[in-house]
Amino acid sequence: MEKNTTKTEVREKIQELLKTLKAEQEKKPLRLVEQLGYLMYVRLFIESQKRASLQESFPFAGFPMEWTPGDEEVEDGQRIWQLQYQVQYCSSMVEPGHFMETAKLEENGLWMRELCKLIDWTADHCDWEEGMPHLFGVMLEEMLRQMYAWGTTGLFLMPENLTEALIRLADGRKIEKVWNPATRTGGFLAAAHRQYPQWQLYGCEEEKNQWQIARMLQFYHGGGMEGIRRDDPLETDRIDKTGERTPEGEVPTYEEYDLIVTNPPVGELPIEDQERYWISTRKAQLQYMQMLMNHVKKQGMVIAVVNEGTLFMYDAEQKVRQYLLNDYQIQGVISLPAGAFLPYTGSKASVLIFTREEEIDREQPVWFYEIQNLGYSLDRRQERTGVDDIPAMLASWENRKELADQWKHQLEEAAAQNQWENPVPAHWEEKSCWFASLDTIAKNDNNLSAGRYKPWKEQETVVTESPAQLLKELADLETDTMKKVQELMEMARDYE
Incomplete structure (x- = not known):
């Protein structure tokens, strides 16, 4: 945080704002996020006229504009008129495709006044020394997270600590181009830019409002917006690098990425779309998985959050897993607790990690890790608990080769069987991670759910x-x- 601003202060400022505006009662609360994004741009546009550090991010203003503080005594109609004029002027200055190009303000005096107050507070706590002040992006993202907690916005947001941890799984790899084909409001890409600003970021989002917000987040975190396209990646996946649609019967030339990190949508697609890929299916998540395989570079990595059924169900799910296990190197599976994504869904999910290698190393076992605590309660309240397994998971991931050697050595010394009759060491002391060979996974119908290979029996829930x-x-x-x-x-x- 900038100027010793804490996350708690940011959280409280947004809570206060949303309560004042009674935003939870809004039918379309994402409009409020858009309005904040537009007004932030106006404030920064004005600041850029006197701050050299901002001028690279904002077009030259032909004449100076003045910002009216939120607590200044101004009639609501006058404030709205002035802000609308400033938004219109800024929209006329930006390049085509910029989120400000179609910006339009609501004629709501209370919104305008209170949003300006929040922006004033943000500006007072910013570090203006280097480029885009990080705090503007933090405020916008915190507003999204608090709206998500209502469970009525249609948003899906990963927990912030989990989002950043999944990006860190790529530490140490040579990465230039990163893609999220299910961008939504841009949380993954924003986290990637915060940690690795040198990466080139790309994304796809079909829903207009979320696409707009994703570009705002990238901009206010200091990243580029041009890589976030508004389209359905499954619909456009037959368009090759030249921009031309591949004729029927020919193999398309896919754009490839060093890292793909995503949470594919779940649902049924129209029956006429089930033959898009080599494994026929109407399930969106399975079509996405096949799409990810097409777009990852050699030596590239895919980190995908998947619903649990993808890891163990038969039919198309099993065929997709078999293709993965035959042609890609499964690096690991992270089991997440049920309730991790409330209030959006209470369903259980896992993180599947695989790479595209020149040759599959069949001696390399798959690393499994079970997270039980994410730092908050696994219910709709999501109260902070202070118990977080993510740091230990990252440490285990970093040391997985040494842990795999220990697993093999202990398995040779004293083998046993778990409840699924899979081979495990008789005395494995790591309580949250374990391994399974590719041969063992094949004998289990390519099942990739972590519990299948756990070294001890699950306790029954009473x-x-x-x-x-x-x-x-x-x-x-x-x-x-x-x-x-x-x-x-x-x-x-x-x-x-």
Whole structure:
């Protein structure tokens, strides 16, 4: 944080703002994020007229503009008129494709006044010495995270500490080009830029509002926006590097990346789209997995968050896993706890890590790691617990070769079998990580779920609630789900 500004202060400022604006009651709360992004640009545009460190990021202003502080006594109509004029002027100055090109302000005096106050506070706490002040991007991202916690916005955001940790899995690799074909609001790309500003970042996002916000985040974190396209990567995947669509029957030339980090969407696609790839399927997540294989460079890495079914189900899932295991090097699987992505979904997910090598090393076992604690409660409240397994996971990943040697050595000394009759060391002391050979995985129908190879038996979960209470909770959950679906349908109609 800049000028000793803490995450707690940022969080409290956004909480205060959203409460004042009663933003949780908005049908389309992402409009508020867009409005903040537009006004931030105006403030920085004005600052660039006197700060050389910003002038590279903003076009030259033909004449000076003045910023009206949020706490200055100005009639709402006058403030709105002035800000609308400034937004319009800025939009006329930017290059085509910039998020400000189509910027438009809401005629809401309360929004404009309170957003200006927040921007003033941000500006007062910024470090203006080098380029884009990092704090502007932090404020925008924190607003997104607090809106996500409501569970009514249709957003999906990875926990910040997990997002940054997954990027760090690529430490030590030679990386230039990074791609996220399911960009959403740009959290992965923003985290990648914060940690490795030298990387070239690319992304795809079909939904207009999230695409707009993703470009804002990149800009305010000091990155470029031109690599984030608005399209459906599955639809455009037959377009080669020349921009021409590949004729039917010919193999397309795919754009390749050193690192692909993504959380593919889950869902059913139209039946007419099921033959896009070599393994026929209507499941979006399986088509994405095949697309990732097409686009990773030799010696490149893919880090994909996948729903648990992708790792163990039969039919198309098993075929995709078999292709992965035959043609790519599976480096590891990180098992995430159920509830990690609430309030968006309570479903269990894992992180699949694989690389494209010249030749598969069949002697290299797959590293499995089980995360149980992410630093917050695994419910809709997501209260901070202070217990976080991520640092230990990263340490284990870094030392996985040494741990794999220990696994092999102990397996030779004293072998046993786990509950799935898979070979494990009789006395394995690492409680969160273990390994499985490619041969063992093949004998298990290419199952890649971590629990399958765990060195000890899982303890049974004892249900202490009465059946009546469980049924009531199930009914409440269904009612809550239908309410949220209805809200999302209304939001979708509003955006049409």
